[in-house]
Amino acid sequence: MAKKRTKTAGKGPRVLSGGRKRVLVVLFVPSVERDSATQIDQPRWVDSSLEMFGRVFGGATAYPKAKGIWRDDERGGALVKDEPVVVHCYTTPADIQNGRNLAELGSFCRKMGREARQGEIGLVVGDEYFAIREFGEE
Amino acid sequence: MKTQLDMDKIAKGLGAERRGKVTSTGGYFGAMQLLADIEARLRVPTGGGRPTDPGWTERRLVPLAPRTLERLEEIAAKVREHGGMRVEPMQLAALLLEKTTEKLGQDEAENLLRPSGAV
Numbered sequence: 001m002a003k004k005r006t007k008t009a010g011k012g013p014r015v016l017s018g019g020r021k022r023v024l025v026v027l028f029v030p031s032v033e034r035d036s037a038t039q040i041d042q043p044r045w046v047d048s049s050l051e052m053f054g055r056v057f058g059g060a061t062a063y064p065k066a067k068g069i070w071r072d073d074e075r076g077g078a079l080v081k082d083e084p085v086v087v088h089c090y091t092t093p094a095d096i097q098n099g100r101n102l103a104e105l106g107s108f109c110r111k112m113g114r115e116a117r118q119g120e121i122g123l124v125v126g127d128e129y130f131a132i133r134e135f136g137e138e
Numbered sequence: 139m140k141t142q143l144d145m146d147k148i149a150k151g152l153g154a155e156r157r158g159k160v161t162s163t164g165g166y167f168g169a170m171q172l173l174a175d176i177e178a179r180l181r182v183p184t185g186g187g188r189p190t191d192p193g194w195t196e197r198r199l200v201p202l203a204p205r206t207l208e209r210l211e212e213i214a215a216k217v218r219e220h221g222g223m224r225v226e227p228m229q230l231a232a233l234l235l236e237k238t239t240e241k242l243g244q245d246e247a248e249n250l251l252r253p254s255g256a257v
Contacts, residue, residue, distance in 0.1 A: 022178035023143065024171055089173050093143055102151025110153065123154065126143050127171070130154035 014119035023096050025057070025089040026124040027109070031065070033117040034072060036080040041118040046085050052108045053089040056101050072119050080119070098126060110135045174234060176217060176225050188224060195233055202231075 027049055031042045046062050053060030057072040066084040072078045086107040095101055114135035149156045180189035202210075210227035217225050 022174050024174050069248065090177075097144060097147055097151075099151055102148060106152035106154065115196045123152065124160055125145075125148055127159050128145050128148075129157045129160050130149060130152055131157045134153065138224075 023091050023093055023126050025091055027087045027095065028122045029085040029087060030116060030118055031083040034080060034119045042085060043123050045112055045116060049087050057089050057091040057095055060087050062087045173217060
């Protein structure tokens with residue numbers, strides 16, 4: 001009987017550095033206020049989000065503007081059209097479940113929601129969508 | 139093995155509401171998550187060679203339809219274009235198979251069984 005060949009991969013160098021970053025965090029940076037008309041300083045918020053993701057999770061990528069729409073149920077279902085920038089951050093399960101990191105990410109989202117007068121800040125972590133709607137002062 | 143995230147803890151830590159699952163097996167987020175998995179898991183073996191997952195120690199012949207193989211080849215090519223990672227079509231198949239079997243819960247697996255005597 002032929003011996004079963006089982007090739008075992010060793011613990012060789014990683015293909016990409018940065019550890020096993022397999023959790024994707026996605027943040028939507030809006031372009032307009034909740035009224036759908038007032039422009040916000042989107043480049044500033046994109047830069048701030050990249051700095052926050054870089055500092056807290058080690059890096060992120062902002063993609064070019066997309067087209068988006070959001071139904072504001074608290075304003076009679078008014079449709080808010082905007083051009084969000086989507087920011088991607090790959091992180092580890094440990095880092096995204098770290099209380100201090102979550103507090104910093106949540107704090108950034110609340111600040112953006114408050115100062116950019118949003119109805120909701122959307123985040124995707126792994127395979128779940130999270131909505132931040134309470135932007136009370138820190 | 140996939141690490142389960144404690145979504146309640148994440149929601150509490152963020153001060154956010156959980157609003158439901160995004161499409162994690164298809165669409166934009168599925169593609170991005172697949173890319174993240176590939177980049178996180180494939181390693182160059184100690185003795186050299188193409189990157190692989192050290193946990194993939196079993197080898198089996200899997201019959202495929204030509205269109206499935208073509209699709210895997212297309213996706214692998216796109217992954218290479220997007221992320222620069224060299225992934226082979228059957229490595230992609232192994233990863234997709236693993237993700238699907240992990241998502242299939244015990245109850246769903248039991249539902250796949252026909253009751254004895256059923257036609």
